[in-house]
Amino acid sequence: MLSVTLEEKKPKKTRIMRRTYLNCKSFNKYFDLLVEEDFIAMHNTEERSYVLTEKGKDLLRRLKELAEILPLNKMRL
16 A cells, blocks of 8 residues: 555545455555555645655655565565
8 A cells, every 4th residue: 555655646536446356344444544544645635645754754654664674585575
């Protein structure tokens, strides 16, 4: 969700969900957590688009660093 939000440049919630391949219930659970913890924020209430916050960018950077250390094959963040 973090990388999709960053890559898509202010995507709507539906676009993020489609790119993550999660069902609606699972997606909302994790998306709401990321919003509540200020990793993702609504950019435009009229358009209902979202952006990655600085905190979210930092988390994504750290997760990518962790993925380099862990022996996981092609982990998608």
